Amino acid sequence: MPLGEFDLIERYFARPTRADARIALGVGDDCALLAPSPGMQLAVSTDTLVEGRHFLPTVDARALGHKALAVNLSDLAACGAAPLAFTLAITLQRVDEAFLEGFSAGLLALADAHRIALVGGDTTGGGPLSITITVFGEVPTGQALLRSGARAGDDLWVSGATLGDARLALQALLGTVALAQGDLDQVRPAMERPQPRIALGQALRGVATAAIDVSDGLLGDLQHVLRRSGRPGAPLGATIHAEALPRSSVLARQSPALQHQCLLAGGDDYELLFTAGADRQADVLAAGRSAGTAVSRIGRIEAAPGVRVLDAQGHVIDTAWPSFDHFASA
Amino acid sequence: MPLGEFDLIERYFARPTRADARIALGVGDDCALLAPSPGMQLAVSTDTLVEGRHFLPTVDARALGHKALAVNLSDLAACGAAPLAFTLAITLQRVDEAFLEGFSAGLLALADAHRIALVGGDTTGGGPLSITITVFGEVPTGQALLRSGARAGDDLWVSGATLGDARLALQALLGTVALAQGDLDQVRPAMERPQPRIALGQALRGVATAAIDVSDGLLGDLQHVLRRSGRPGAPLGATIHAEALPRSSVLARQSPALQHQCLLAGGDDYELLFTAGADRQADVLAAGRSAGTAVSRIGRIEAAPGVRVLDAQGHVIDTAWPSFDHFASA
Numbered sequence: 001m002p003l004g005e006f007d008l009i010e011r012y013f014a015r016p017t018r019a020d021a022r023i024a025l026g027v028g029d030d031c032a033l034l035a036p037s038p039g040m041q042l043a044v045s046t047d048t049l050v051e052g053r054h055f056l057p058t059v060d061a062r063a064l065g066h067k068a069l070a071v072n073l074s075d076l077a078a079c080g081a082a083p084l085a086f087t088l089a090i091t092l093q094r095v096d097e098a099f100l101e102g103f104s105a106g107l108l109a110l111a112d113a114h115r116i117a118l119v120g121g122d123t124t125g126g127g128p129l130s131i132t133i134t135v136f137g138e139v140p141t142g143q144a145l146l147r148s149g150a151r152a153g154d155d156l157w158v159s160g161a162t163l164g165d166a167r168l169a170l171q172a173l174l175g176t177v178a179l180a181q182g183d184l185d186q187v188r189p190a191m192e193r194p195q196p197r198i199a200l201g202q203a204l205r206g207v208a209t210a211a212i213d214v215s216d217g218l219l220g221d222l223q224h225v226l227r228r229s230g231r232p233g234a235p236l237g238a239t240i241h242a243e244a245l246p247r248s249s250v251l252a253r254q255s256p257a258l259q260h261q262c263l264l265a266g267g268d269d270y271e272l273l274f275t276a277g278a279d280r281q282a283d284v285l286a287a288g289r290s291a292g293t294a295v296s297r298i299g300r301i302e303a304a305p306g307v308r309v310l311d312a313q314g315h316v317i318d319t320a321w322p323s324f325d326h327f328a329s330a
Numbered sequence: 331m332p333l334g335e336f337d338l339i340e341r342y343f344a345r346p347t348r349a350d351a352r353i354a355l356g357v358g359d360d361c362a363l364l365a366p367s368p369g370m371q372l373a374v375s376t377d378t379l380v381e382g383r384h385f386l387p388t389v390d391a392r393a394l395g396h397k398a399l400a401v402n403l404s405d406l407a408a409c410g411a412a413p414l415a416f417t418l419a420i421t422l423q424r425v426d427e428a429f430l431e432g433f434s435a436g437l438l439a440l441a442d443a444h445r446i447a448l449v450g451g452d453t454t455g456g457g458p459l460s461i462t463i464t465v466f467g468e469v470p471t472g473q474a475l476l477r478s479g480a481r482a483g484d485d486l487w488v489s490g491a492t493l494g495d496a497r498l499a500l501q502a503l504l505g506t507v508a509l510a511q512g513d514l515d516q517v518r519p520a521m522e523r524p525q526p527r528i529a530l531g532q533a534l535r536g537v538a539t540a541a542i543d544v545s546d547g548l549l550g551d552l553q554h555v556l557r558r559s560g561r562p563g564a565p566l567g568a569t570i571h572a573e574a575l576p577r578s579s580v581l582a583r584q585s586p587a588l589q590h591q592c593l594l595a596g597g598d599d600y601e602l603l604f605t606a607g608a609d610r611q612a613d614v615l616a617a618g619r620s621a622g623t624a625v626s627r628i629g630r631i632e633a634a635p636g637v638r639v640l641d642a643q644g645h646v647i648d649t650a651w652p653s654f655d656h657f658a659s660a
Contacts, residue, residue: 024371029477030408031373041354043361046417046450053456078360087376089462120376126383132419132462147359
């Protein structure tokens with residue numbers, strides 16, 4: 001029996017709203033009503049995942065629910081915002097109860113972990129499966145981490161210990177890289193269950209000068225920081241030390257060329273790439289410890305434009321791969 | 331040459347943000363930053379339009395841009411909120427510059443008319459064409475119009491003069507109703523360029539007891555008001571006088587059965603359906619005049635459940651059509 005739009009949201013996604021003065025009205029009316037706390041700005045971001053483009057048709061429903069929210073929370077993390085609420089727009093080929101149960105379980109488990117409430121939604125028939133989430137977070141006025149704050153001389157940092165694993169797992173699943181099953185099992189969670197660096201983002205407020213989350217690939221995302229932090233028409237540059245890039249033992253056993261591509265142009269990492277003054281290294285390390293997230297100093301921002309990636313011998317590595325782009329393969 | 335995600339947003343949708351203290355940061359970073367004015371709550375709503383489900387593949391790009399934002403603004407209107415900002419997530423089969431130029435022109439023209447700024451976006455490859463917009467508006471704390479405030483004895487009202495024209499136009503375009511070209515030209519704007527009742531929604535704050543926008547069909551949307559305004563398990567009821575429903579001269583020339591279906595179960599009207607105390611008729615009429623929008627008193631809310639639609643002779647009209655439902659035809 002077909003389920004209507006109203007029933008779908010009510011049945012799978014709506015739950016009693018917890019008492020929170022900042023959420024005056026949740027799911028079920030024409031609008032939700034939010035009231036940020038005094039002194040807070042509301043951070044807003046939106047991201048879409050489309051079947052065949054952002055995930056494989058064989059994806060586990062629960063993992064997809066997790067990831068759809070995680071990639072959006074990652075944008076809040078990159079701004080240093082604390083999660084508050086989200087809306088969900090989902091387009092389905094048909095009503096598949098097993099899928100919806102798994103998807104909502106994965107989504108709501110991550111929502112609970114970050115105490116973020118679903119406040120609105122829209123479900124639509126007609127495929128392919130597509131999920132658009134808009135997230136709302138709070139950040140003290142004037143303290144959001146922006147892409148535009150990097151300065152020449154700043155250190156360049158990245159979070160996490162397994163940069164590039166998501167790309168390695170995708171290539172293994174697509175059959176373009178051969179991995180033993182045990183190795184695939186080790187790298188696959190990075191692709192399917194990325195952990196948004198929410199605690200780290202907040203800990204970096206007042207410490208980092210600029211931040212972005214790594215979604216399209218480290219070099220591609222770094223370009224956004226360099227362009228926005230430079231003067232119009234005169235972007236900043238950077239030097240990156242490839243051996244400083246944090247990688248898993250599985251990735252470390254691959255060829256140097258594959259390692260570099262996964263680390264620098266992999267995408268789908270949802271780690272934070274950020275800059276901080278060279279005199280703030282102890283503060284960055286303390287922020288990492290307080291958030292329980294590894295942080296690695298991987299290079300430096302420079303006034304001269306262009307990005308140079310150096311190997312352990314100081315030789316420039318060729319990085320002429322295409323950055324991941326939604327339309328590049330179209 | 332394929333255009334990347336960044337270029338698409340920058341090229342077609344991003345414009346210099348006008349000075350507005352409530353929009354601290356617009357397009358171009360991981361998040362936008364909003365700061366509602368003191369004493370205001372932020373109203374949030376999200377809606378998706380999918381090709382083949384909400385619009386025909388032959389739709390004019392400019393009209394589609396208008397409609398995608400209009401249906402979302404309509405939710406703000408139903409809450410009595412003043413528009414502030416919106417985000418746009420768009421999935422495209424391929425980069426079609428002519429389409430994007432028309433779509434963005436239609437979208438931004440309506441945005442300008444309501445002084446609402448685009449503050450974030452995501453573009454994705456892979457079809458069919460799908461558009462999800464999330465809108466943000468402001469409403470004084472505690473004054474939002476909700477679905478839950480109707481009381482037995484309240485008058486039932488609807489805005490606009492051309493209820494049902496959108497459905498009539500759709501059926502004509504699908505070939506299930508024969509209309510002369512001149513008649514089609516007259517009803518087609520209701521389908522393609524609905525006017526969100528933003529001014530009326532704000533004028534009804536403190537006057538209307540409940541409100542909803544008519545998107546799925548008047549009777550279906552009325553059920554949401556009756557259910558939310560009643561006690562759990564005991565919805566309110568209503569009587570509607572069919573001859574009081576406002577209709578165009580084109581619709582008035584159709585058969586009574588078609589008129590009733592278009593008026594009561596048409597959907598896609600984006601008029602406001604609202605209730606107000608029987609002692610507030612002068613105030614409702616004044617709100618309509620101040621907003622420049624027609625308002626019609628079409629019936630009454632009753633304590634007994636069920637909706638009775640009466641013809642001019644007081645006979646009950648059979649209304650056993652399916653309300654528009656995204657999954658009903660799946």
